[in-house]
Amino acid sequence: MMEGKNPDLARSSGDPPGENPRPRESDGEDTRRRLLLAARKLLAQKGFEGTSIRAVTEEAGANLGAVTYHFESKEKLYHAVLEEVLGPMRDQAQMLKSLPFSPLQRLEFFIRGMFQHLSENPDMPRFMVQEIVLGSEPAPPILDTVRTVAPVLVGIIQEGQHVGTIREGDPVLMAISTLSQPIYLSIMPPVLAREDLKGSGVPQPRISPEDHAVEFVLSGLAARQEDSE
Numbered sequence: 001m002m003e004g005k006n007p008d009l010a011r012s013s014g015d016p017p018g019e020n021p022r023p024r025e026s027d028g029e030d031t032r033r034r035l036l037l038a039a040r041k042l043l044a045q046k047g048f049e050g051t052s053i054r055a056v057t058e059e060a061g062a063n064l065g066a067v068t069y070h071f072e073s074k075e076k077l078y079h080a081v082l083e084e085v086l087g088p089m090r091d092q093a094q095m096l097k098s099l100p101f102s103p104l105q106r107l108e109f110f111i112r113g114m115f116q117h118l119s120e121n122p123d124m125p126r127f128m129v130q131e132i133v134l135g136s137e138p139a140p141p142i143l144d145t146v147r148t149v150a151p152v153l154v155g156i157i158q159e160g161q162h163v164g165t166i167r168e169g170d171p172v173l174m175a176i177s178t179l180s181q182p183i184y185l186s187i188m189p190p191v192l193a194r195e196d197l198k199g200s201g202v203p204q205p206r207i208s209p210e211d212h213a214v215e216f217v218l219s220g221l222a223a224r225q226e227d228s229e
Helices: 025-046 053-060 066-071 074-096 103-120 124-134 140-163 171-192 195-199 209-221
Strands: none
Touching: 025 053, 025 066, 025 074, 025 124, 053 066, 053 074, 066 074, 074 103, 074 124, 074 140, 103 124, 103 140, 103 171, 103 209, 124 140, 124 171, 140 171, 171 195, 171 209
Protein backbone atom coordinates (compact mmCIF):
# COMPACT_ATOMS: atom_id res chain seq x y z
CA MET A 1 0.00 0.00 0.00
CA MET A 2 1.30 3.44 -0.83
CA GLU A 3 2.43 5.72 1.96
CA GLY A 4 0.36 8.80 2.45
CA LYS A 5 -2.33 10.47 4.42
CA ASN A 6 -5.23 8.22 5.26
CA PRO A 7 -8.42 9.84 3.94
CA ASP A 8 -10.37 7.78 6.46
CA LEU A 9 -8.94 9.51 9.54
CA ALA A 10 -11.68 10.18 12.02
CA ARG A 11 -11.63 12.13 15.26
CA SER A 12 -12.10 9.87 18.24
CA SER A 13 -14.02 11.07 21.27
CA GLY A 14 -10.73 10.84 23.16
CA ASP A 15 -8.83 13.19 20.82
CA PRO A 16 -7.94 16.45 22.54
CA PRO A 17 -9.15 19.59 20.75
CA GLY A 18 -6.67 20.98 18.25
CA GLU A 19 -4.68 17.74 17.86
CA ASN A 20 -4.61 15.51 14.78
CA PRO A 21 -7.29 12.84 14.84
CA ARG A 22 -6.18 9.24 15.33
CA PRO A 23 -6.98 6.65 12.65
CA ARG A 24 -9.47 4.01 13.62
CA GLU A 25 -8.82 0.66 11.96
CA SER A 26 -12.51 -0.15 11.72
CA ASP A 27 -13.10 3.06 9.74
CA GLY A 28 -10.45 2.10 7.21
CA GLU A 29 -11.77 -1.44 6.81
CA ASP A 30 -15.31 -0.15 6.40
CA THR A 31 -14.21 2.28 3.69
CA ARG A 32 -12.21 -0.40 1.90
CA ARG A 33 -15.22 -2.70 1.92
CA ARG A 34 -17.53 0.03 0.60
CA LEU A 35 -15.09 0.76 -2.20
CA LEU A 36 -15.00 -2.91 -3.17
CA LEU A 37 -18.79 -3.16 -3.23
CA ALA A 38 -19.18 0.06 -5.20
CA ALA A 39 -16.47 -0.90 -7.68
CA ARG A 40 -17.93 -4.35 -8.14
CA LYS A 41 -21.35 -2.92 -8.95
CA LEU A 42 -20.06 -0.32 -11.41
CA LEU A 43 -17.41 -2.50 -13.05
CA ALA A 44 -19.91 -5.27 -13.71
CA GLN A 45 -22.25 -2.75 -15.35
CA LYS A 46 -19.78 -0.56 -17.27
CA GLY A 47 -16.51 -2.44 -17.47
CA PHE A 48 -13.06 -1.19 -16.53
CA GLU A 49 -12.81 1.60 -19.10
CA GLY A 50 -16.32 2.85 -18.40
CA THR A 51 -15.82 3.15 -14.64
CA SER A 52 -13.99 6.13 -13.16
CA ILE A 53 -12.40 6.44 -9.74
CA ARG A 54 -14.68 9.40 -9.07
CA ALA A 55 -17.76 7.30 -9.82
CA VAL A 56 -16.55 4.56 -7.45
CA THR A 57 -15.82 6.93 -4.59
CA GLU A 58 -19.13 8.74 -5.04
CA GLU A 59 -20.99 5.41 -5.03
CA ALA A 60 -19.07 4.36 -1.90
CA GLY A 61 -19.50 7.71 -0.16
CA ALA A 62 -15.72 7.97 0.21
CA ASN A 63 -13.04 10.59 -0.28
CA LEU A 64 -11.64 10.83 -3.83
CA GLY A 65 -8.22 9.75 -2.54
CA ALA A 66 -9.53 6.62 -0.84
CA VAL A 67 -8.96 4.36 -3.87
CA THR A 68 -5.30 5.38 -4.08
CA TYR A 69 -4.81 4.93 -0.33
CA HIS A 70 -6.48 1.51 -0.05
CA PHE A 71 -5.68 -0.04 -3.45
CA GLU A 72 -2.93 2.15 -5.00
CA SER A 73 -4.72 2.34 -8.39
CA LYS A 74 -7.97 1.67 -10.23
CA GLU A 75 -6.37 -1.37 -11.85
CA LYS A 76 -5.48 -2.93 -8.50
CA LEU A 77 -8.98 -2.17 -7.21
CA TYR A 78 -10.34 -4.01 -10.25
CA HIS A 79 -8.06 -6.97 -9.55
CA ALA A 80 -9.29 -7.03 -5.94
CA VAL A 81 -12.89 -7.19 -7.20
CA LEU A 82 -12.05 -10.05 -9.56
CA GLU A 83 -10.26 -11.87 -6.75
CA GLU A 84 -13.35 -11.59 -4.58
CA VAL A 85 -15.53 -12.98 -7.39
CA LEU A 86 -13.23 -15.81 -8.50
CA GLY A 87 -11.33 -16.80 -5.35
CA PRO A 88 -14.03 -19.18 -4.04
CA MET A 89 -14.10 -20.93 -7.41
CA ARG A 90 -10.39 -21.71 -7.13
CA ASP A 91 -10.84 -22.89 -3.55
CA GLN A 92 -13.58 -25.28 -4.61
CA ALA A 93 -11.44 -26.71 -7.41
CA GLN A 94 -8.58 -27.33 -4.98
CA MET A 95 -10.98 -29.08 -2.63
CA LEU A 96 -11.95 -31.53 -5.37
CA LYS A 97 -8.48 -33.07 -5.36
CA SER A 98 -8.87 -34.36 -1.80
CA LEU A 99 -12.49 -35.59 -1.92
CA PRO A 100 -12.76 -39.39 -1.48
CA PHE A 101 -15.25 -39.73 -4.36
CA SER A 102 -15.17 -41.20 -7.84
CA PRO A 103 -14.25 -38.91 -10.76
CA LEU A 104 -17.88 -38.55 -11.88
CA GLN A 105 -19.00 -37.80 -8.31
CA ARG A 106 -16.33 -35.12 -7.98
CA LEU A 107 -17.48 -33.53 -11.24
CA GLU A 108 -21.06 -33.48 -9.91
CA PHE A 109 -19.78 -31.82 -6.73
CA PHE A 110 -18.02 -29.19 -8.86
CA ILE A 111 -21.09 -28.48 -11.02
CA ARG A 112 -23.40 -28.08 -8.03
CA GLY A 113 -20.83 -25.91 -6.28
CA MET A 114 -20.59 -23.73 -9.36
CA PHE A 115 -24.36 -23.22 -9.43
CA GLN A 116 -24.27 -22.19 -5.78
CA HIS A 117 -21.36 -19.81 -6.42
CA LEU A 118 -23.13 -18.27 -9.44
CA SER A 119 -26.31 -17.87 -7.42
CA GLU A 120 -24.33 -15.96 -4.78
CA ASN A 121 -22.32 -14.05 -7.42
CA PRO A 122 -24.66 -13.39 -10.35
CA ASP A 123 -22.24 -10.78 -11.73
CA MET A 124 -19.50 -13.35 -12.34
CA PRO A 125 -20.50 -14.14 -15.96
CA ARG A 126 -20.34 -10.41 -16.79
CA PHE A 127 -16.76 -10.20 -15.55
CA MET A 128 -15.79 -13.35 -17.43
CA VAL A 129 -17.28 -12.03 -20.67
CA GLN A 130 -15.55 -8.68 -20.20
CA GLU A 131 -12.21 -10.34 -19.55
CA ILE A 132 -12.20 -13.38 -21.83
CA VAL A 133 -14.42 -12.30 -24.72
CA LEU A 134 -14.01 -8.53 -24.85
CA GLY A 135 -10.65 -7.99 -23.19
CA SER A 136 -7.36 -8.12 -25.04
CA GLU A 137 -5.33 -9.36 -22.05
CA PRO A 138 -7.10 -11.17 -19.18
CA ALA A 139 -6.34 -9.79 -15.72
CA PRO A 140 -4.14 -11.81 -13.34
CA PRO A 141 -7.05 -13.16 -11.22
CA ILE A 142 -8.64 -14.58 -14.40
CA LEU A 143 -5.39 -16.26 -15.44
CA ASP A 144 -4.80 -17.57 -11.91
CA THR A 145 -8.27 -19.11 -11.95
CA VAL A 146 -7.65 -20.81 -15.29
CA ARG A 147 -4.29 -22.10 -14.03
CA THR A 148 -5.99 -23.60 -10.98
CA VAL A 149 -9.33 -24.88 -12.24
CA ALA A 150 -8.42 -26.23 -15.67
CA PRO A 151 -5.70 -28.69 -14.53
CA VAL A 152 -7.96 -30.00 -11.74
CA LEU A 153 -10.90 -30.70 -14.05
CA VAL A 154 -8.67 -32.16 -16.76
CA GLY A 155 -6.94 -34.36 -14.16
CA ILE A 156 -10.24 -35.70 -12.84
CA ILE A 157 -11.40 -36.53 -16.36
CA GLN A 158 -8.11 -38.23 -17.18
CA GLU A 159 -8.38 -40.25 -13.97
CA GLY A 160 -11.88 -41.37 -14.96
CA GLN A 161 -10.63 -42.33 -18.43
CA HIS A 162 -7.82 -44.33 -16.86
CA VAL A 163 -10.16 -46.36 -14.63
CA GLY A 164 -12.75 -46.72 -17.39
CA THR A 165 -15.64 -44.69 -15.94
CA ILE A 166 -15.27 -41.74 -18.33
CA ARG A 167 -15.32 -42.27 -22.09
CA GLU A 168 -12.41 -41.54 -24.37
CA GLY A 169 -12.11 -38.03 -25.75
CA ASP A 170 -10.17 -34.81 -25.43
CA PRO A 171 -10.02 -34.16 -21.65
CA VAL A 172 -9.39 -30.44 -22.16
CA LEU A 173 -12.52 -29.92 -24.25
CA MET A 174 -14.48 -32.13 -21.86
CA ALA A 175 -13.35 -29.92 -18.96
CA ILE A 176 -14.34 -26.75 -20.82
CA SER A 177 -17.75 -28.25 -21.60
CA THR A 178 -18.21 -29.19 -17.94
CA LEU A 179 -17.36 -25.66 -16.79
CA SER A 180 -19.52 -23.96 -19.41
CA GLN A 181 -22.75 -25.71 -18.43
CA PRO A 182 -23.25 -24.00 -15.03
CA ILE A 183 -22.26 -20.61 -16.45
CA TYR A 184 -24.52 -20.70 -19.51
CA LEU A 185 -27.43 -22.35 -17.68
CA SER A 186 -27.27 -19.62 -15.03
CA ILE A 187 -27.52 -16.91 -17.69
CA MET A 188 -30.20 -18.14 -20.09
CA PRO A 189 -33.18 -19.32 -17.95
CA PRO A 190 -33.78 -15.82 -16.48
CA VAL A 191 -33.74 -14.44 -20.04
CA LEU A 192 -36.28 -17.03 -21.19
CA ALA A 193 -38.43 -16.20 -18.16
CA ARG A 194 -38.91 -12.56 -19.20
CA GLU A 195 -42.61 -11.77 -19.36
CA ASP A 196 -42.41 -10.54 -22.96
CA LEU A 197 -40.81 -13.83 -24.04
CA LYS A 198 -43.07 -16.06 -21.98
CA GLY A 199 -46.07 -14.18 -23.32
CA SER A 200 -44.99 -14.82 -26.90
CA GLY A 201 -44.82 -18.57 -26.31
CA VAL A 202 -41.09 -19.11 -25.74
CA PRO A 203 -40.75 -22.57 -24.08
CA GLN A 204 -39.68 -22.62 -20.45
CA PRO A 205 -37.46 -25.15 -18.63
CA ARG A 206 -39.41 -27.81 -16.74
CA ILE A 207 -36.67 -28.97 -14.38
CA SER A 208 -33.90 -27.35 -12.36
CA PRO A 209 -31.04 -26.09 -14.57
CA GLU A 210 -28.65 -27.43 -11.94
CA ASP A 211 -30.10 -30.97 -12.07
CA HIS A 212 -30.16 -30.81 -15.87
CA ALA A 213 -26.51 -29.74 -16.03
CA VAL A 214 -25.45 -32.60 -13.75
CA GLU A 215 -27.37 -35.19 -15.78
CA PHE A 216 -26.25 -33.70 -19.11
CA VAL A 217 -22.54 -33.59 -18.22
CA LEU A 218 -22.35 -36.93 -16.44
CA SER A 219 -24.31 -38.73 -19.15
CA GLY A 220 -22.08 -37.17 -21.79
CA LEU A 221 -18.88 -38.14 -20.00
CA ALA A 222 -19.78 -41.57 -18.68
CA ALA A 223 -18.23 -44.54 -20.46
CA ARG A 224 -20.76 -46.67 -22.31
CA GLN A 225 -20.82 -50.39 -21.69
CA GLU A 226 -19.94 -51.16 -25.31
CA ASP A 227 -16.82 -48.99 -24.95
CA SER A 228 -15.43 -51.32 -22.31
CA GLU A 229 -16.16 -54.53 -24.22
